[in-house]
Amino acid sequence: MRLGNRPISYADLVIDRFQNWPLTECRVQHPPGRALALHGLQVLHLHRDDLAEVFLTGPVIDRLDTALSASGRVDVFADTGWVQVHLDTEGDLFLLQSLVSLAIQANDPASHPIRPAVTDCPAYVRGPVPAPSWRDRRVRVRRGRANLAV
Numbered sequence: 001m002r003l004g005n006r007p008i009s010y011a012d013l014v015i016d017r018f019q020n021w022p023l024t025e026c027r028v029q030h031p032p033g034r035a036l037a038l039h040g041l042q043v044l045h046l047h048r049d050d051l052a053e054v055f056l057t058g059p060v061i062d063r064l065d066t067a068l069s070a071s072g073r074v075d076v077f078a079d080t081g082w083v084q085v086h087l088d089t090e091g092d093l094f095l096l097q098s099l100v101s102l103a104i105q106a107n108d109p110a111s112h113p114i115r116p117a118v119t120d121c122p123a124y125v126r127g128p129v130p131a132p133s134w135r136d137r138r139v140r141v142r143r144g145r146a147n148l149a150v
Helices: 010-017 058-071 090-107 134-146
Strands: 024-027 034-038 041-048 051-055 074-077 082-086
Touching: 010 034, 010 041, 010 051, 010 090, 034 090, 041 090, 051 090, 058 074, 058 090, 082 090
Parallel strands: none
Antiparallel strands: 024 034, 034 041, 041 051, 051 082, 074 082
16 A cells, blocks of 8 residues: 555554544564553554454454454454454455454443453464364363263
């Protein structure tokens, strides 16, 4: 993407887009990259120019999992509370803006205590993180019930 004669990255556009939001720019916890934080909690990571990570929390991801996966622009990491948004178009920036708005609501300390990320963001996690299948979840639930005292 170019602004006049100067190339501009999607990461730069993201930072510009959130200038008037209640977020502060900071260094990402696990370099390289930049981050935006809400009252000290990092809710947006920009490790690369074409990929953004948003800390939505597990409950929000559970509610939106089908829609996020169907978009084809978002990779869901429900176990970590993070999602990755691929940035290639203006529409992706609008999608990211919506998800960051949800992240602010989900992590706002005024309405409830801050929920720190269960694990590090997906870009920092080494190796692929496979999404659990419904069969894996069903087996875990059965095992959990088997251990209940009667």
